[in-house]
Amino acid sequence: MSRSARTLPSTLRIHALARHLTHHNLAIPLASPLAIPAAAIPSSAHAYSTNAGAGAGVAPTSYAALTYKQFGNPTDVLRLVQVPLPPLTSSTVHVRFLASPINPADINQIQGAYPIKPTFNDTFGAIGGNEGVAEVIAAGSDIKGLKVGDWVIPEDSGFGTWRTHARFTEAELIKLPKEGVSKIAAATISVNPCTAYRMLKDFVDLKPGDVVIQNGANSGVGQAVIQLAKAWGFKTVNVVRDRPNIDDLRAHLTSLGADLVITEQDLRTPETAAKIKALAATSNDDGDYKKGGGSVKLAFNCVGGQSATNLVRLLGHDAHLVTYGAMSRTPLTFPTSPFIFKNLSCHGFWMARWNARHDNSLRERMLVDLCGMIAKGQLREVRWGKVGFAKGVGKEEESRLLAAVGKAGEGFAGEKKVFVM
Template identity: 40%
Template structure:
């Protein structure tokens, strides 16, 4: 079935009455779809399955989108497990972000046309399916020249990095930031965005096989300093700065001791922003950090930001990020996996095959 705009169907109606036209529009259906669904919360590799979904009605304000790619994020896994704070109730379709091409639009839709490249914004539950029908307000049109893997992954991790660099401390060229979890997609984006702003980055990674290679890869992205956690088990980490200024801003996505290492680097009056807790350990702060360094601890949750009056600002950030990605100024490694092979991608995302690039399903 070729891509269509439903309004064009009026030519097929001939001299039918207006009421007949309305009935014709209401009977247009999406193509059959495949989807990754789960009927209950639990281990993602055990509760998910690939199913066929029957065509659904495309109403006058709806847009039918053929999905092109959608990533597997840690938050997607947490939603399936039932431990993420905001999640759909099963039975549900997996996935939260992605990119697609407009396949058909309802008669009342004027802002989008078949062939347009779109992403759901704010991100929307159920992106792990080959066709999605949702109201036109859900879709944000983007540049057609954007590589699909970057378009599919821009809304969660890169946008988190961009927003955090802007929202907490006013940074100037020559300033510095410090972060743990530097090999994550957010961490890699922070390094590259800081470089674009003329801001230095001090980065902390786990002690693990391949740490030296990880250090070199981060330095190629623009990292000024990269340390393993064990290198910082000393009283005064400031001696490790190598001439860089003390950071005013730090980012924590790990928790536990890794968060304490970020705090060690911060200057008096500095701020640490926590946006994740991969170690599943609490953030512990010494009394002296509060009393003598006057440090501030903040939290960041992207979903909350996108539901405020800053939603339009977030869209502008996304467009700017996609421009940088098309210009090669922001990049990160991804592995594209056919949608029918989603269980293999899921295993890799769960770490069953060691550390792997971000898994992106392609439809």
């Protein structure tokens, strides 16, 4: 399939895979007064004079962004700076970011520990963040598939979403349906729900009634797994770390559709094994090939280490374990006996790799599906906490945003932190 811009029959348009963009803008030191000439907007641009909502009407000339010039601890290397917005051209759009989450991968990327490395330019370096939703506020005259007011997400990782504004080409964006989709749901759709969607569909041909087990069940991915599984008729066993307010977490995950919520400590008790067996009894699987009983067919591992080992012990014959996260930063160890005698399969999954290796139409179908599920109330917003993004730059604002990034990288956060612009 051509990767150039095209019109699709669906509400969603998927465009080319944009490679990590380099901006040749000048960063303005915090102490400097802003002295940027107004951006020249070509007369051909249909922009800034429409009534497309907040943000439209005035051509911005610069934007605030959380940037870094070298890898390191985010709270050490991130800087809040004002960056000139490149002028609109006939083949570009200007967007205003609405919301952008702080994901674990964003932290890893700034630390230099993520496979996708940003391109550092000579002035401000790179902009943090990989996910977020923006509103088109101006479109050049050659732009055919986007208009002012549309909601868009970056087509690729690495663009830098912790900023208020940006200039994109059409091919660097995916347009999202807006109806019934909140800006938080849109800002967090492309990583976690897509990962949950693919992992539930691509490894085992699950049938309604089948049982999936996962650790890190309160993560953004885990919350999406619970809800998609519920909507598709699968049962979930959800493992979380114990905490003082465990009842609140249990109630939250149950309200999303979790069938069983257990702590890491409970994972190896006979009571838990019995509960899981009972849950799987109605499974379509005859996984225990000798006894003909139901069993757990699929496991998702967000944590690694002992937690993953314990998940493996609960799997049935011919089951699959998919590892997508490594939150404990400890390696995987598989018990040999079930690995051999139950014919277990282990896989890794990375959404960015899947996106790069699959036809755009598949991604389009997935995003349309997910937006439909959001609109129907089957997929709720991740539990999130608002961090107001900087309205301007200054040391106080910088410290506030850096503190939020630092907190987001800690365990037991309780919610995903989302910058709201």
